[in-house]
Amino acid sequence: MGRPSKYPAEFRAEAVRLVLTTDKSMAEVGRDLGISDKTLGAWVRKEREKQTLDALPGALSEHERLELKRLRKEVSDLKVEREILRKAAAYFAKEMTR
Structure with missing residues (x-):
């Protein structure tokens, strides 16, 4: 996660x-607010992408997208844990047969 x-x-x-919503350029708005036009541009780009995603038929809401991202991370973590447990079980099974 970023800062x-x-x-x-x-x-x-x-x-x-x-x-x-205004006729001002991104650079003008950035100067007026005291922020970099690159920073402002990133915010605008992110908002436009969000609006595009929201406009698609059957699109997930922002909350649903965040939940899906969280669940995918959880599934990935669980797969790693399962693999570790599988290897540990195989190791201990081998030790028991000695």
Whole structure:
């Protein structure tokens, strides 16, 4: 996981809204708010991707996407744990036959 953002979520959302709803350029909005236009551009790009995903038929909500990501990580961790336990069981079974 990355480092925590130094900008509150409300500030980021408002900055993105200004870019998307006003006729100001991203650089102008960034200068007005005192942030890099690259940082602002990343926020805008992320919001546009989110809007695109939300517009697809049968699309998952942001909450559902986060839950799916969490569950996939959990499944991956459980597979690793299962493999470790399988190897440990094989090792101890071999030791018992000696």
